[in-house]
Amino acid sequence: MPVTHHYDIVIVGGGIQGAAVAQAAAARGYTVMLLEKTALAAATSSRSSKLIHGGLRYLENGHFALVYESLRERTDWLRLAPSLVRLSPFYIPIYRQTSRSTLVIRAGLSLYALLAAGSGSAHFRSVSQSQWQQLDGLTTKGLKHVFQYWDAQTDDRLLTQALMHSAQSLGAELQCPAEFIHVTLSSSMCEIEYQQGGRINHCSATVLVNAAGPWVDQVLHRIDPQPPAYPIDLVQGTHLVLEGRLNKGCYYLESPADQRAIFVLPWYQHILLGTTETLFNGDPEASSPLATEETYLLDCFHHYFPEKNPVVREKFSGLRVLPASHGAPFHRSREIHLQCDSSQKPHVVSIYGGKLTVCRATAQKVLHTIMPTLPDRIPKADISKLMLELP
Numbered sequence: 001m002p003v004t005h006h007y008d009i010v011i012v013g014g015g016i017q018g019a020a021v022a023q024a025a026a027a028r029g030y031t032v033m034l035l036e037k038t039a040l041a042a043a044t045s046s047r048s049s050k051l052i053h054g055g056l057r058y059l060e061n062g063h064f065a066l067v068y069e070s071l072r073e074r075t076d077w078l079r080l081a082p083s084l085v086r087l088s089p090f091y092i093p094i095y096r097q098t099s100r101s102t103l104v105i106r107a108g109l110s111l112y113a114l115l116a117a118g119s120g121s122a123h124f125r126s127v128s129q130s131q132w133q134q135l136d137g138l139t140t141k142g143l144k145h146v147f148q149y150w151d152a153q154t155d156d157r158l159l160t161q162a163l164m165h166s167a168q169s170l171g172a173e174l175q176c177p178a179e180f181i182h183v184t185l186s187s188s189m190c191e192i193e194y195q196q197g198g199r200i201n202h203c204s205a206t207v208l209v210n211a212a213g214p215w216v217d218q219v220l221h222r223i224d225p226q227p228p229a230y231p232i233d234l235v236q237g238t239h240l241v242l243e244g245r246l247n248k249g250c251y252y253l254e255s256p257a258d259q260r261a262i263f264v265l266p267w268y269q270h271i272l273l274g275t276t277e278t279l280f281n282g283d284p285e286a287s288s289p290l291a292t293e294e295t296y297l298l299d300c301f302h303h304y305f306p307e308k309n310p311v312v313r314e315k316f317s318g319l320r321v322l323p324a325s326h327g328a329p330f331h332r333s334r335e336i337h338l339q340c341d342s343s344q345k346p347h348v349v350s351i352y353g354g355k356l357t358v359c360r361a362t363a364q365k366v367l368h369t370i371m372p373t374l375p376d377r378i379p380k381a382d383i384s385k386l387m388l389e390l391p
């Protein structure tokens with residue numbers, strides 16, 4: 001087969017993880033090509049809750065290192081992408097029937113503030129009773145306490161596009177739509193086939209980065225010889241976009257059905273309500289909101305905002321890649337896992353799991369893993385100083 005071009009790194013997947021690896025790798029001076037079969041951020045990276053956050057609820061599960069790393073990353077996003085990531089006030093109401101007590105929430109927020117120390121957005125406060133009526137129609141029946149703290153919101157699709165734009169301005173190539181078909185590994189090289197415009201193209205790379213999100217195992221099956229897989233479950237999360245507006249900020253609620261955290265967020269001129277955790281089997285392409293998920297979310301919304309009559313204008317679902325386990329998805333680790341074909345000099349790295357918030361840190365971990373395989377290159381830029389903007 002004629003090999004038309006050689007790259008240091010070929011990345012499969014134009015979600016936020018692929019875009020972040022492309023930017024970090026191009027900044028280090030590597031030659032990079034990214035293959036995306038549909039459109040940038042076409043999958044999970046446009047179907048998230050759109051939060052750049054430490055993840056207050058992960059404290060409950062003892063994931064302190066992840067929360068600390070995420071809060072550091074939040075600070076960097078606010079500095080590097082001020083037009084795309086902004087702080088919003090978040091309200092946590094505590095009712096007589098809320099399972100987490102005021103004391104527990106206060107302790108969680110104190111720890112969150114401690115882990116965010118020095119970021120300028122670490123503080124939280126109690127909202128006085130006289131202000132409860134101004135909270136967008138939040139029911140005050142049985143309300144005991146309201147806390148307010150800060151986290152950040154973004155537009156996940158635009159953030160992915162901005163990262164890829166930055167990567168391209170550093171020389172990375174984007175092929176989109178272009179589907180990765182197959183790779184043959186030799187001791188020093190990856191020989192890659194991809195399909196674009198009805199044609200099969202060939203190229204080679206020193207390293208292949210599998211950033212295919214929920215398709216990570218599908219891509220793995222197209223690698224010859226196939227590296228070991230990492231056992232995962234796909235867990236669907238649905239969001240609803242409702243007519244109407246929130247004027248005060250974001251609400252962090254406890255679902256009355258199962259005590260999970262539910263967010264009610266301002267989203268452009270509307271309201272974003274999410275999310276669910278439903279085990280998913282099958283082709284990721286087939287993920288779509290279920291009627292039971294819609295009912296679950298609307299029941300929660302009605303419970304807290306009984307005066308609002310929500311009209312659903314849009315719904316979407318995305319798939320989380322979580323470590324396989326018998327435990328409830330809500331309690332499973334959100335840490336990334338990098339699976340390589342070799343521990344010394346890997347030619348294939350697959351990214352399992354992760355979060356929008358920590359994608360830049362994940363990209364650094366990927367680079368650290370593959371640098372022993374790659375030739376020396378002269379760095380082009382320091383990404384900790386590169387501002388992110390839309391094209």
Ligand SMILES: Cc1cc2nc3c(=O)[nH]c(=O)nc-3n(C[C@H](O)[C@H](O)[C@H](O)COP(=O)(O)OP(=O)(O)OC[C@H]3O[C@@H](n4cnc5c(N)ncnc54)[C@H](O)[C@@H]3O)c2cc1C
Binds near residue numbers: 052
């Ligand atoms: C419901 C939900 C809510 C979330 N909320 C948050 C949040 O608020 N904050 C946060 O930090 N994180 C959140 N996350 C996590 C975050 O959204 C994901 O970690 C992140 O978007 C995953 O990005 P990715 O690039 O790995 O995958 P994806 O965005 O899914 O990208 C993978 C890409 O690979 C492409 N692809 C697949 N196969 C091929 C192939 N053969 N050839 C070429 N391209 C291919 C696909 O088309 C796709 O575009 C949430 C996740 C979910 C599911």
